[in-house]
Amino acid sequence: MMRIALAAVSVLVLAIMPLLAPWLQFVLTLAIAKGFAALGVAVLLRAGLISIGHAMFFAASAYGVAFLARAGINDLALQLIVSVLCAALIGVLAGLFLVRYRAIFFAMLNLAVSMVFYALCAKLYGVTGGTDGMPIPIPSAFGVVLSEPAFKSILFYLSLVLMLLVGFCVHRYLQSPLGQALSAVHTNEIRLEYLGVPVWAVLLIAYVISAALAGLGGAIAGFAIGRVVPEFAFWTASGHLVLVAVLGGIGGVPGAFIGALFLELLHTVAVTVTDAWNLIVGLALIMVIMFMPRGFYGLIARKEGTAL
Amino acid sequence: MKQPILEAKDLHVAFNGVKAADGVNLKIYDDEFLAVIGPNGSGKTTLLNICTGYIKPRSGSVHLDGHDITRLTPRAIARRGVARAFQIPQLFSDQRVIDNMMLALAARNGLWSATQPLDTPARREEAEALLGLVGLADDRLRISSTLPEGHRKLLDIAIALALKPRLLLLDEPTSGVSALERFPLMEALMGALRQRKITALFVEHDMEVVARYANRVLVWNAGTIMAEGRPDEVFSDAQVLQRVVGVA
Numbered sequence: 001m002m003r004i005a006l007a008a009v010s011v012l013v014l015a016i017m018p019l020l021a022p023w024l025q026f027v028l029t030l031a032i033a034k035g036f037a038a039l040g041v042a043v044l045l046r047a048g049l050i051s052i053g054h055a056m057f058f059a060a061s062a063y064g065v066a067f068l069a070r071a072g073i074n075d076l077a078l079q080l081i082v083s084v085l086c087a088a089l090i091g092v093l094a095g096l097f098l099v100r101y102r103a104i105f106f107a108m109l110n111l112a113v114s115m116v117f118y119a120l121c122a123k124l125y126g127v128t129g130g131t132d133g134m135p136i137p138i139p140s141a142f143g144v145v146l147s148e149p150a151f152k153s154i155l156f157y158l159s160l161v162l163m164l165l166v167g168f169c170v171h172r173y174l175q176s177p178l179g180q181a182l183s184a185v186h187t188n189e190i191r192l193e194y195l196g197v198p199v200w201a202v203l204l205i206a207y208v209i210s211a212a213l214a215g216l217g218g219a220i221a222g223f224a225i226g227r228v229v230p231e232f233a234f235w236t237a238s239g240h241l242v243l244v245a246v247l248g249g250i251g252g253v254p255g256a257f258i259g260a261l262f263l264e265l266l267h268t269v270a271v272t273v274t275d276a277w278n279l280i281v282g283l284a285l286i287m288v289i290m291f292m293p294r295g296f297y298g299l300i301a302r303k304e305g306t307a308l
Numbered sequence: 309m310k311q312p313i314l315e316a317k318d319l320h321v322a323f324n325g326v327k328a329a330d331g332v333n334l335k336i337y338d339d340e341f342l343a344v345i346g347p348n349g350s351g352k353t354t355l356l357n358i359c360t361g362y363i364k365p366r367s368g369s370v371h372l373d374g375h376d377i378t379r380l381t382p383r384a385i386a387r388r389g390v391a392r393a394f395q396i397p398q399l400f401s402d403q404r405v406i407d408n409m410m411l412a413l414a415a416r417n418g419l420w421s422a423t424q425p426l427d428t429p430a431r432r433e434e435a436e437a438l439l440g441l442v443g444l445a446d447d448r449l450r451i452s453s454t455l456p457e458g459h460r461k462l463l464d465i466a467i468a469l470a471l472k473p474r475l476l477l478l479d480e481p482t483s484g485v486s487a488l489e490r491f492p493l494m495e496a497l498m499g500a501l502r503q504r505k506i507t508a509l510f511v512e513h514d515m516e517v518v519a520r521y522a523n524r525v526l527v528w529n530a531g532t533i534m535a536e537g538r539p540d541e542v543f544s545d546a547q548v549l550q551r552v553v554g555v556a
Contacts, residue, residue: 172423173423175425175426175427176421176423176424176425176426177414177415177419177420177421177426178419178420178421179426180407180411180426181411181415181419183400183402183403184400184403187399187400187401187402188398188399188400190398191398191399191400191467193381193382193383193386194382194391194392194398194468195411195412195415195416195467195470195471196383196384196386196387196415196416196418196471197383197415197418197419198383
């Protein structure tokens with residue numbers, strides 16, 4: 001109960017923040033977008049699998065939106081749904097190959113596949129615009145053509161609503177036998193096989209869900225920025241997602257969003273203070289990882305446990 | 309004529325030239341408690357590995373209810389009603405005992421429910437009933453890695469029982485268990501097997517346990533079956549006493 005109340009208050013605060021400080025709207029939209037992608041990474045982390053390639057799905061979905069716009073499909077909902085499905089489909093294709101691997105091999109193969117994707121985005125100039133990327137024009141919402149400020153506001157509140165809806169669905173999935181089997185894969189894969197469970201299928205489903213989540217984040221980020229570039233898929237972007245997931249904590253769905261909000265806000269503030277903003281961000285991360293090994297969500301869960 | 313539930317025919321397996329199974333034939337019938345005894349390294353666990361699809365024999369075959377299962381995976385064999393408990397308990401060690409059980413019960417139905425939670429009242433009730441059956445009711449909320457060895461063994465067996473198997477293969481159920489815990493563990497196990505009408509094949513080193521609980525014994529030595537019969541018959545065989553039991 002306390003957890004639900006805390007979530008409700010947090011979402012309310014997030015909803016009000018752009019009204020008080022309009023410049024925060026873009027930062028928060030981007031944070032939520034990265035939160036979705038980090039949640040995808042966190043789903044796999046439950047099974048002990050670290051993906052250093054999930055920025056590929058993030059970028060694929062954003063490119064999907066750009067291609068749809070180029071093809072004359074300008075409806076926000078349609079662009080969002082189709083681009084997420086594209087990311088999920090790529091997730092199926094990549095997952096069929098990748099879920100057979102574990103540990104460092106899984107991490108490195110994800111990295112390799114994502115870097116191939118990055119190279120294709122950067123080099124196929126005629127198709128993807130090369131390093132210049134592709135523009136993502138402002139779409140219409142339910143047939144209504146919007147001004148940029150109106151669209152950006154709609155995008156922010158839509159992201160917030162999606163965070164609640166998708167977050168709830170992912171929570172239900174993680175509580176289900178299929179979701180619980182992920183940590184069982186991490187602990188004892190052999191036992192799971194001897195229980196008649198096809199571990200590859202458990203992991204493939206998780207992989208596709210995580211790809212779709214990263215895709216949702218990528219589409220939102222593409223809309224917010226108005227352009228997609230190959231750097232969306234670069235390995236540092238994938239590393240960033242892992243960092244956000246670990247920082248927020250993999251114990252629960254809110255962790256990824258908390259981590260993304262913290263990092264995005266910290267980055268925004270640090271940039272205004274010094275050119276060496278990386279130093280501030282790095283130090284903050286070291287502190288969090290040293291003193292909160294289960295991430296921010298672990299801290300909240302522990303506090304709640306103490307309160308009970 | 310009575311049909312065996314499991315039948316191994318002319319099994320041959322060797323590791324680096326050492327024969328673990330050399331033309332072995334065996335049958336196990338419904339409601340039997342078949343014990344497999346033999347010296348260390350004689351190939352007893354290999355037999356379980358072959359029967360559960362973990363190792364493929366060089367030649368020979370394994371049949372379950374007359375169907376060839378030799379080339380099937382452990383997963384496919386488990387789904388046909390063969391469960392296994394391990395010498396070293398294979399648990400989901402960072403989860404609570406009750407969660408281990410509920411996951412095993414969910415696995416019986418294939419896990420494919422992504423919207424219903426793992427922890428449902430019906431599943432919890434069944435998990436608690438099974439834990440009660442093996443004497444672990446008081447441990448249900450403990451993290452499984454914190455259990456004493458005997459209780460870990462029982463949990464491993466309870467997880468296997470959750471599948472409602474027809475045949476349970478047990479690898480040294482009493483190894484690593486203190487002398488005080490050994491017989492209570494076996495009583496709990498045998499009670500659960502009888503209540504659920506489960507056939508069992510167990511590899512065991514403790515001859516007291518074998519003599520008390522098995523209704524047929526198979527003596528495995530250097531990849532071959534050296535003797536077979538009721539416990540009293542086998543333990544009166546001078547060769548068995550000398551080579552396996554260690555009594556001249």
